[in-house]
Every structure is written in structure tokens, then in C-alpha cells.
Amino acid sequence: MNTLFGEKKEGATKIVLKSVDEYPEAPITLGTTLINFTGDWRTFIPVVDDNKCVKCYICWKFCPEPAIYIREDGYVGIDYDYCKGCGICANECPTNAITMEKEEK
Amino acid sequence: MEYKPIRKVVSGNYAAAYAAKHARVEVVAAYPITPQTSIIEKIAEFIANGEVENLQYVAVESEHSAMAACIGASAAGARAFTATSAQGLALMHEMLHWASGARLPIVMVNVNRAMAPPWSVWDDQTDSLAQRDTGWMQFYAENNQEVYDGVLMSFKVAETVNLPAMVVESAFILSHTYDIVEMIPQELVDEFLPPRKPLYTLTDFDKPFSVGALGTPADYYEFRYKIEKAMEEAREVIRKVGKEFGEMFGRDYSQMIELYRTDDADFVFMGMGSLMGTVKQAVDVLREEGYKVGAAKVRWFRPFPKDELYELAKNVKGIAVLDRNFSFGQEGILFNEAKGVLYNTDAHPIMKNYIVGLGGRDFTVNDVKKIADNMKAIIEKGELDVEVDWYHLKR
Ligand code: SF4
Ligand code: SF4
Numbered sequence: 001m002n003t004l005f006g007e008k009k010e011g012a013t014k015i016v017l018k019s020v021d022e023y024p025e026a027p028i029t030l031g032t033t034l035i036n037f038t039g040d041w042r043t044f045i046p047v048v049d050d051n052k053c054v055k056c057y058i059c060w061k062f063c064p065e066p067a068i069y070i071r072e073d074g075y076v077g078i079d080y081d082y083c084k085g086c087g088i089c090a091n092e093c094p095t096n097a098i099t100m101e102k103e104e105k
Numbered sequence: 106m107e108y109k110p111i112r113k114v115v116s117g118n119y120a121a122a123y124a125a126k127h128a129r130v131e132v133v134a135a136y137p138i139t140p141q142t143s144i145i146e147k148i149a150e151f152i153a154n155g156e157v158e159n160l161q162y163v164a165v166e167s168e169h170s171a172m173a174a175c176i177g178a179s180a181a182g183a184r185a186f187t188a189t190s191a192q193g194l195a196l197m198h199e200m201l202h203w204a205s206g207a208r209l210p211i212v213m214v215n216v217n218r219a220m221a222p223p224w225s226v227w228d229d230q231t232d233s234l235a236q237r238d239t240g241w242m243q244f245y246a247e248n249n250q251e252v253y254d255g256v257l258m259s260f261k262v263a264e265t266v267n268l269p270a271m272v273v274e275s276a277f278i279l280s281h282t283y284d285i286v287e288m289i290p291q292e293l294v295d296e297f298l299p300p301r302k303p304l305y306t307l308t309d310f311d312k313p314f315s316v317g318a319l320g321t322p323a324d325y326y327e328f329r330y331k332i333e334k335a336m337e338e339a340r341e342v343i344r345k346v347g348k349e350f351g352e353m354f355g356r357d358y359s360q361m362i363e364l365y366r367t368d369d370a371d372f373v374f375m376g377m378g379s380l381m382g383t384v385k386q387a388v389d390v391l392r393e394e395g396y397k398v399g400a401a402k403v404r405w406f407r408p409f410p411k412d413e414l415y416e417l418a419k420n421v422k423g424i425a426v427l428d429r430n431f432s433f434g435q436e437g438i439l440f441n442e443a444k445g446v447l448y449n450t451d452a453h454p455i456m457k458n459y460i461v462g463l464g465g466r467d468f469t470v471n472d473v474k475k476i477a478d479n480m481k482a483i484i485e486k487g488e489l490d491v492e493v494d495w496y497h498l499k500r
Pocket of ligand 2: 048052053054055056057058059060076092093094095096097098
């Protein structure tokens with residue numbers, strides 16, 4: 001049921017459920033994370049240095065937002081629509097491949 | 106396969122541990138607390154002896170973490186179990202909401218123990234009843250056999266309606282007292298309780314989703330309603346599972362309130378847990394002496410057995426509610442609930458609340474007899490002396 005499992009953000013629209021019967025039994029995501037762009041909360045942005053990255057994906061696991069994705073070449077990319085600039089990824093990266101830089105708006 | 110019970114002499118805690126083993130739990134995360142400790146020690150022993158396969162024991166640093174680990178395991182699809190008592194249960198409180206809100210059928214044994222201060226390790230139901238509104242089902246066991254049976258049935262009920270369940274036993278009176286328990290051969294337990302079919306599973310990597318994402322005012326309300334619907338459904342499931350258990354293993358649990366000699370009773374004693382064993386014995390004695398009394402043991406406190414209570418209340422003149430618990434500023438918790446259920450019905454027996462046994466205070470057949478005399482006088486007079494009677498108070 002696609003009300004439960006969001007696709008990609010291009011297709012993301014707010015899902016409005018009209019009757020209680022349309023709700024899933026358990027409060028698993030209704031796509032709220034997908035449509036809620038958390039990217040405008042931040043002051044700092046993570047910047048990844050592919051030369052230092054060893055593709056361990058620790059950052060991907062630790063990121064609390066859907067902001068880190070795995071690129072086709074296996075390195076990690078940051079989706080700045082969702083990155084809230086918390087810095088967890090930079091803190092957890094074992095090779096210091098991620099630095100937090102002040103964002104120029 | 107023909108059912109031949111395996112009789113073992115075990116404590117209430119060991120009965121709980123064996124039931125968890127026979128339910129083939131996959132994850133146990135627990136922290137030791139008196140008087141629960143021997144439950145998880147026994148489970149650790151099963152693992153150490155190689156008596157169980159596929160059982161992960163997670164040693165945690167607190168009860169809050171124990172429940173958190175169970176939540177993670179259950180969300181991933183495992184059958185999860187834990188056990189606690191009093192202060193430990195209180196520490197878990199936040200996580201209890203998480204388990205029910207995420208609709209995870211975790212089963213926990215809580216050994217009823219009084220809350221401190223004063224520090225106490227003895228029996229008192231206020232710890233579990235304080236978790237009344239967390240969305241957990243609650244089963245109160247009268248004896249060690251009911252602890253064992255309760256755990257097995259609770260898993261089945263919980264996994265049918267996707268809500269967590271608590272099996273409650275008395276500190277020391279059951280937890281550390283040995284009694285004969287009829288255990289069920291593993292193959293028959295497996296037949297009664299097949300592997301869990303989770304509502305969702307976090308390890309299904311083809312369908313990623315998040316559990317417990319933000320629920321705005323536009324959606325939160327509906328999820329609360331769904332929990333209540335599941336609780337309502339649970340009443341029927343409990344009766345059905347209780348009946349099936351009776352048909353398979355000879356002990357019928359189809360009634361959410363067990364009635365004992367209530368048929369022609371003028372008044373009944375109502376209560377929960379181990380003290381009802383004493384009450385039943387007292388009913389036999391009182392019947393011999395000509396009193397028309399019976400006992401009504403509330404097995405499931407959540408969901409609350411409204412229909413059963415109404416049926417009972419229609420046919421008696423009085424109900425003595427025995428509460429081994431107290432809600433400060435009001436009255437005994439079972440008393441409060443029972444009165445509330447009957448208010449909008451045409452059943453209005455005289456109801457009196459006796460606060461008994463708090464913090465492990467001894468409650469005997471003799472006490473029940475004294476209460477019977479008091480109830481009899483009240484019914485004859487047609488009015489209450491006091492509504493809430495601190496029965497044991499040193500005056
Ligand atoms: S800064 Fe925070 S939100 Fe942004 S990518 Fe790193 S962990 Fe994710
Ligand atoms: S944690 Fe660092 S090394 Fe590992 S994948 Fe992320 S950026 Fe690369």
C-alpha cells in the first residue's frame with residue numbers, strides 16, 4: 001500500500017487520510033518524513049570528501065533524517081532538502097571524511 | 106498428540122521462565138530486580154545449558170533500556186519477553202507507551218511489589234495498576250499455574266490484536282513459593298502458539314518505512330482510536346483463546362472474571378491475584394456456616410471485563426471489593442473502575458471497598474470472615490458505614 005511506503009521525493013505529496021479505516025494499524029510512517037523538508041533548519045552543512053571516504057556507511061546509518069543516500073559509485077551523497085545540519089555524520093565518520101561548514105545562504 | 110501434562114514443582118518465577126521458554130521467545134532483555142530476578146536467572150540458565158535455541162539475552166543497564174531493547178526486537182519481528190517489578194516497572198513507564206503505541210505484542214511478567222518509600226519488597230498491586238493507561242493488557246494470576254498459563258495465553262492474545270500484555274504475579278506469595286505446575290509438552294505449545302506473524306517488520310528491506318514518525322494533530326487522534334479498537338477486540342480474543350486453552354489443556358480461561366460459587370450468592374468478594382485463593386477458601390468455610398457468598402476473581406484488568414461485571418452485579422445484593430492497591434486522593438483502583446462501569450446500568454448492588462494487604466500485610470481466611478460479617482450487616486441495613494475501609498489499620 002503506497003500510503004505506507006513513500007516512493008521518491010519527486011512524487012512526494014502530502015497524503016490526507018479521510019477516514020480512520022484508511023489508516024495503517026500501527027503508526028508507521030505516512031510519508032511525513034518525505035514531505036517534511038528539514039533542510040531549512042540548519043546553519044552548518046556537511047561536506048563529504050570522497051578521497052577520505054572508505055564507504056563504511058556509518059554516516060548513512062546514523063543520520064536521523066533521510067539525508068544521506070548511497071550514490072551509484074558507492075560514495076555517499078547528502079540530500080540538502082533533508083539535512084538539518086546536526087553534525088552527527090561528521091562526528092561518527094571514522095576517517096573524518098565529513099566536515100561541517102557554515103552555509104552561505 | 107494426546108495431552109499429558111509434565112508436572113514440575115516450581116516457584117511462580119520459574120513457572121514464568123518455563124512459559125517464556127515454551128513460548129519460544131527469541132529475545133529477552135531484562136534487568137534484575139527483587140523479587141523478579143529468579144525469572145531472568147532461570148532464562149539465562151536455559152541459555153547457558155543449551156536448552157533453548159535461537160534465544161538472545163540482552164543484558165541491559167536499566168529497565169528503561171530493557172523495554173527499549175524489547176521494542177526494537179519486537180519491531181524487527183521477534184517474539185520478545187521481559188520481566189520486572191515495582192520501581193523497575195515505574196522506570197519503564199515511558200517505554201510502555203512506546204510499545205503499545207507502536208503496536209508491539211511484547212509480553213512481560215511483572216511481580217507485584219510495593220512502591221517505596223518506605224522501601225518494601227512485598228506484595229502490592231499499585232505498581233502494575235499505575236500502568237493502567239499505557240495501553241498494555243493486564244492479566245492477574247492467582248497461583249503459579251496461572252502464571253504459566255497466563256504467559257502462553259498472553260502471547261497469543263497480544264499477537265492477535267497487536268498490543269503488549271503484562272502477566273502479574275504476587276511478590277513472594279507466588280514468585281518464591283513452590284507449587285505443582287502442569288506444564289505443556291513443547292509440541293502442543295507450538296500447536297497452540299504458532300510463530301508470530303508481525304504486523305510489520307523492520308527487517309523487510311524492500312519496504313523501508315519509519316516507526317514512530319511525527320504524528321501531527323491531523324493524525325494522532327486516529328491512532329489512539331485504533332488502540333482502543335484493538336482493546337475492544339481483545340475482549341473477544343481473550344475469551345476465545347481462554348476457551349481454546351481449556352479445550353486443549355483442561356483449564357478454561359474463557360471468563361474474564363472467574364466466578365466461584367456466585368450462583369445464589371447474596372454478596373460476593375471481588376479482587377485480583379493471589380489473594381483470591383484465600384478468598385475462595387474462605388467462601389467454602391463461610392458457605393458451611395450458612396453464608397450465601399461467592400468470589401469473583403478479575404483475571405483481566407485491561408481490557409476491563411465490563412460485560413461480565415454487569416452480569417454479576419445484576420444478580421447480587423452487594424460486592425465487597427478487595428483492593429491490594431490504592432489511588433491516593435480517591436480509593437482502591439479496582440473499586441473505582443467497577444463502580445464506574447455500573448453507573449450507567451440498572452445494576453446497583455451495594456459496593457464497599459476494603460483496602461487489604463498493602464505492602465505484603467497478611468490477609469487470611471479470618472479476615473474474609475470479618476469482612477463477610479461487616480458486609481452482611483451493611484446489606485441488612487441497606488446503607489454503607491464507610492465507603493472505603495482501611496481494613497487492617499491499627500486504630
Ligand atoms: S548533518 Fe545530520 S542531518 Fe545532515 S547529513 Fe549529517 S547526520 Fe544527516
Ligand atoms: S562515515 Fe565517513 S567513511 Fe563512512 S561512508 Fe560516511 S563519509 Fe564515508
